[in-house]
Amino acid sequence: MLIEGQVVIHERLGDEDQRLRKLVLKGPIAQTAKAGQFVAIQVQDFSISSFDPLLRRPISLAGISSERDEITLLYRIQGRGTEILARAKCGDKLSVMGPLGKGFSLPDEGELWLVTGGIGIFPLYPLAQSALAQGLTVRLFWGGENQSFLESAGLSSWQGLGIPIHLSTLDGSLGQKGLVTVQLKELLEKHAISGGKIRVATCGPKKMMQAVTDLCLDYKVPVEVSLEERMGCAVGACLGCVVTLTDEAGTLIHKKVCQDGPVFQGEEVVWDESC
Amino acid sequence: MLIEGQVVIHERLGDEDQRLRKLVLKGPIAQTAKAGQFVAIQVQDFSISSFDPLLRRPISLAGISSERDEITLLYRIQGRGTEILARAKCGDKLSVMGPLGKGFSLPDEGELWLVTGGIGIFPLYPLAQSALAQGLTVRLFWGGENQSFLESAGLSSWQGLGIPIHLSTLDGSLGQKGLVTVQLKELLEKHAISGGKIRVATCGPKKMMQAVTDLCLDYKVPVEVSLEERMGCAVGACLGCVVTLTDEAGTLIHKKVCQDGPVFQGEEVVWDESC
């Protein structure tokens, strides 16, 4: 659907250095949304008719509250579009298309492991919420630059969920020093022995997701990955956002991040060609 | 000069129907400005890098306060650019070039008659102030759509100057019904008999200025007119804003509204070709 979402909250998230923002918009998108889906948002108030920047920006749903008719977007100021978006004031109306794409799927039982790096964490929170509501066990592996980043990007909210959290930072300022995949591997190893039923959902830098997928394939754990690509239409009409996958027959095919994704089965992704 | 003028006041002027705004900007432009000059203003806060709309908008100086380092712009929301401008909030910074062009000149003695229609009134207020400060007698002829317009566009400020004011409205709701030139002609006729020394300054719709110029020529009264043209550079470099004039030898020549004007001697203007 297309809504004129009214800005309810728009604030800095954590340290200003991290350039993160939290944007809460009022509108009926929440009613039908699920974790892993995204919106395509126009970065200027719709009452300003400017065609520069021209395109909407894809941002994941980081919070879905159907009771309050609100969605939460968490984003990093990256370039021109997000810089302009960051100037939206409470009461401004932003044109938002969504919910778009297909979200993550939840296993019927067992454990859901969330593995993420950087701001790839954002779409995972509503996923954790749904999984917990459904009685699943949830575990988080999260790697970031440093302590300031992890704290800015919402660590305390995650701690509030009461799930096991495995942190890592590049500089060792919080959690283990190094990559998130080190701890993931350790725990996959343990569980391979104990034989617990696990599914992994991952979102973050491409290299990380590729490594996570490789590990999961090694340990025969199903993994869903959330991909990014530049978008035109955001509904599957322009073929701008394709990723290369292999189908069951092993043939290379294209699927659209906006419509068929952004979540795909890890084993299908042809990493060096996609994104 | 080029300044980042900070928005000090930005408010509706009178009836919302009239779509008029008052914008006061802080910055050193006032120091060197005189009545009849204008600025070229970027309509969005300079921190938003958008090239649509691309060009600056020319707006006359409607108030010049060198003590407070402030200029006042009065404008009508006309199209896209002024609509976006109207969204600037107190504290926003707008990029402003100015003061631009050559202003009105003041006679050494005698009477200065201001003849104007619609929002052509805006640049005349600082002119009246300067003239009064210099001890000249000032008289205003002002025609507008209706009472609501005249009151919205600042009638009470003008009344505060304590000068004779001749109003006319198209619907007769205030002053005389009809065109401003009717009263002008009556008074010119009277003065032609009494022989007082008069200069006329006019700004407003082209047709009105042409009629005013014709009357002034009839009565041998010098008249300065303030012209408008679409602008590119606003400094005389692009030749976008030319008007056709006749020089002393009667040859058709072009002058630039932005640099040579916007104020020209009425008798020089070739009306059917300019603007």
Place this chain on the structure above:
Amino acid sequence: MSPVDFTTQLAGITLRNPLLTCSGTYGFGEEYTAYCPLESLGGITLKGITPLPRLGNPVPRLAETPAGLLNAVGLENPGLDEFVKSYLPKVRMLPTAAIANISGFSLEDYVQLARALQKDSGLAALEVNISCPNVKHGGMHFGTDPQSAQEVIAAVKAETDLPVIAKLSPNVTDIVGMARAVQLGGADALSLINTLLGMQIDIHRQRPVLANTFGGLSGPAIKPVAVRMVWQVFQAVDLPIIGMGGITTWQDAVEFLLAGATVVSIGTGNFVNPQAPLEILKGINDYCAQRGFASVRDLVGLAHN
């Protein structure tokens, strides 16, 4: 005030209204239905097809430019057979006119596509894309050489009983010459314009942004060029014109109609505002009603008077 008449004749087909969507920006008709009901459109132009399936170019395929969009999709499409088998049955059921867009790398390609697509396919017309700038071999050739353009159109025309629309490239010195050539070839209508060839460089990576280096520029940025070409061709060539290139608002659409387009088509504008077609229809309606035009047809070419 009686309602404004929107029905439009184009190359022998009757359209509900003079509003289409552009090839390559509206998929095969199913993607935008949640935002814009197809029955509100005069018709849609389908994504370009080629004889064989194509995966198109690698990503990135898109780059945003000032008021514009560069795309280098590279004609990704399921190919003729799959189109006929899997897409055409659905396309036939669409509640609006569907125009197929065909592309080729040789005269034979065009002939093969035209032969397979006849009136009984349920399509309303064939738009012949002789202008896609993204494909490295061929493509550009037909669209920039009048002689080849004429031949392609004549060949297509000989093979199909569907009305044939020639879609022209703006990347030419003489658009009127191209239009005359395809008229000689037998075109029933013209689509103006395809994208301008452009590119963008990523100054951080010091490489072209698009994997394909070059892409086609669309969107509001190119509107002045598109309006100019519609204007020139309207003056010189007696064929109905489908105007496109940057149409995003109803004012844009009216501008194209006044310039001489019988029909207008929305491409990149859909990405900006997926309800653009609806807003444009309403805007045209109000524009006509307020000025006393009984029919949208009365606007066509009016700015030439």
Place this chain on the structure above:
Amino acid sequence: MSPVDFTTQLAGITLRNPLLTCSGTYGFGEEYTAYCPLESLGGITLKGITPLPRLGNPVPRLAETPAGLLNAVGLENPGLDEFVKSYLPKVRMLPTAAIANISGFSLEDYVQLARALQKDSGLAALEVNISCPNVKHGGMHFGTDPQSAQEVIAAVKAETDLPVIAKLSPNVTDIVGMARAVQLGGADALSLINTLLGMQIDIHRQRPVLANTFGGLSGPAIKPVAVRMVWQVFQAVDLPIIGMGGITTWQDAVEFLLAGATVVSIGTGNFVNPQAPLEILKGINDYCAQRGFASVRDLVGLAHN
């Protein structure tokens, strides 16, 4: 960190830095001095001149478009004699290199202009505008036909001892072919690009906005087309390129350098930000310094590697 070397060689002239301003957007050098000191520029290109004085087109001459500007000034200029008499003495005194821009309606016009402007005039070079799209007769012709372009450049080259820069029109099917032609004619450098031919219609008046109907499109909107042409010509033709078309920020300037321009030129960008040249120089400097480029020359064409 040692300072970045900005000196640039172009067609035998040494420029303080690779930043010029475009013909027609910077008058004869005196208009912008309050915003941008001329000694900070590599040079300025003067408003185009013709043998006889011209009043140019009626107003409106300008129309704003999405991220672009249409102009139809129509080569208003004082004419050769008045230029030599009243402007040249001042131009000689300018604290930066001055390039004259010459336009004509016949080969003889160009010859006459070139003959009058030699090294002893104090000019740094002649830019030959074979591309102004605003003039109804001629103008367009030289700029879109390779043969004529070559002849004009050869004729100019034969008459003057100044370096000759050929300024090409983007309104052609094959920009590389045009570049090759003027190289054969003896051009010492190329200016790429002039404006794209466009127009706008006022939907209220139902008439073209510009009195001249057509105008030249400049500004950020055309940047992707300009970068593409610079890229293509850099690959195919061994002549230094002055890149222009939409440069407004330092990022734009770097984009043109990476695409293959030896020098960049700011036109419409000055209108948007009269201090654009200063900001661009600072930006290029920081870009080079941060990435360890000792000279701006190291950036030229780098994105081709």
